[in-house]
Amino acid sequence: xxxxxxxxxxxxxxxxxxxxGHVAVGGGVIGIIFILAKFLxxxxxxxxxxxxxxxxxxxxxxxxxxxxxxxxxxxxxVKVVLKDTEDVWTKIFGDMGKTYTDPTLVLFRxxxxxxxxxxxxxxxPFYCPVDHDVYxxxxxxxxxxxxxxxAGDFAMAYVVAHEVGHHVQYLLGVTQKMEKIQQQVSETEYxxxxxxxxxxxxxxxxxxxxxxxxxxxVIDPNDIKEALDAANAIGDDRLQQETQGTVTPxxxxxxTSAQRMYWFKKGYDTGDINQGNTFADLPL
Numbered sequence: 001x002x003x004x005x006x007x008x009x010x011x012x013x014x015x016x017x018x019x020x021g022h023v024a025v026g027g028g029v030i031g032i033i034f035i036l037a038k039f040l041x042x043x044x045x046x047x048x049x050x051x052x053x054x055x056x057x058x059x060x061x062x063x064x065x066x067x068x069x070x071x072x073x074x075x076x077x078v079k080v081v082l083k084d085t086e087d088v089w090t091k092i093f094g095d096m097g098k099t100y101t102d103p104t105l106v107l108f109r110x111x112x113x114x115x116x117x118x119x120x121x122x123x124x125p126f127y128c129p130v131d132h133d134v135y136x137x138x139x140x141x142x143x144x145x146x147x148x149x150x151a152g153d154f155a156m157a158y159v160v161a162h163e164v165g166h167h168v169q170y171l172l173g174v175t176q177k178m179e180k181i182q183q184q185v186s187e188t189e190y191x192x193x194x195x196x197x198x199x200x201x202x203x204x205x206x207x208x209x210x211x212x213x214x215x216x217x218v219i220d221p222n223d224i225k226e227a228l229d230a231a232n233a234i235g236d237d238r239l240q241q242e243t244q245g246t247v248t249p250x251x252x253x254x255x256t257s258a259q260r261m262y263w264f265k266k267g268y269d270t271g272d273i274n275q276g277n278t279f280a281d282l283p284l
Contacts, residue, residue: 001081001154002218008079009086013133015108016071074138074156075107081157082134084218085164088211092273093171103167104133105160125159127166129175134163148233152226154219158205158264159230165204169197188250195236196278198254199263202231203276206267214271224268231260 086102093100106112111120115130121137128135140159144150169175178197182190209227213219232238235257240247254260267276 001157001220001223003077003080003153006080006218007083008076009083009102009105011082011086011102011104012079013104013106014075015106015112016075016138018108018112071109071138074141077153078105078107078136078138078156078160081160082164084212084216085161085208088208088215089164089168091211091215092207096273098171101132101171103127103164104131106133106135108135108137109139110137125163127163127170129166129170132167132170134160134167136160136163144230144233148230150226150230150233152222152229154223154226155230157223158209158227161205161208162201164208165201166197168204169200174200191251191253193279193282194253195255195259196282199259199278200276202255202260203263203267203278204273206264206269207271207273207276209264209268210271224265227264228261231264232257235260 082105086100090100106114106119108119109121111118112135113119114128114133114135116126116128119126119135119137121139123135123137125134125136125140127133136159141156144155144159166175174197178193181193185193205227209219209224234254236252236254237247237249237256240251255263263276263278
């Protein structure tokens with residue numbers, strides 16, 4: 001992705017020099033989204049993850065000058081990506097006769113607090129509907145490369161666009177509907193909805209990439225491959241197979257690798273927000 005020297009977003013809360021405190025995870029759909037973000041990376045039991053994070057108080061590690069330079073470069077990159085999402089979604093919402101309000105991107109290191117509870121480097125990137133912020137510990141870019149073997153900067157652009165996709169869902173009222181449904185169905189049934197929520201955010205990430213290329217001509221075909229590689233690497237089936245040795249579809253919360261790749265690609269190919277109804281066979 002061509003990003004160096006381009007405009008960065010001003011909607012940044014940079015907390016990388018601040019050590020975060022301990023706050024318990026919130027409830028409702030807010031807590032669900034937050035916990036599921038952890039489940040995506042941890043591949044384990046959600047309840048245990050919640051207990052572990054409630055007890056965890058990470059200590060900030062000192063960075064070398066080389067590490068800090070790399071971290072600052074990654075920060076500049078995600079700021080550019082965030083600015084592009086602002087421009088694209090402002091246009092899309094305007095075409096629909098709606099107003100897009102920008103989320104804030106919180107950059108942190110090791111741990112911080114959010115309206116949805118505690119955030120740590122183990123949380124992975126997530127969107128909090130309470131404060132309308134996206135939270136990212138930039139070490140996740142290294143994790144994509146080292147743990148998931150995903151190369152290229154656009155993998156991280158996909159991550160940012162996916163979380164902004166959750167903000168789009170909030171603005172369109174999908175998140176609020178999910179909260180009501182969560183109170184009415186079993187955990188197993190709700191997992192089906194959670195999968196559709198995540199797949200729609202993947203679709204919206206693809207829609208963003210479609211318009212970003214159309215409006216700014218900064219994306220090449222290899223960038224899309226990098227995004228698809230990232231989607232493939234963090235599918236529920238692949239993560240469960242790697243961490244547990246078995247695959248249990250009833251516990252899926254984000255979708256299979258094939259599903260995540262399909263919906264991102266559909267968003268990118270069509271650029272049509274109306275084709276992103278991932279809830280088509282579920283009452284919403």
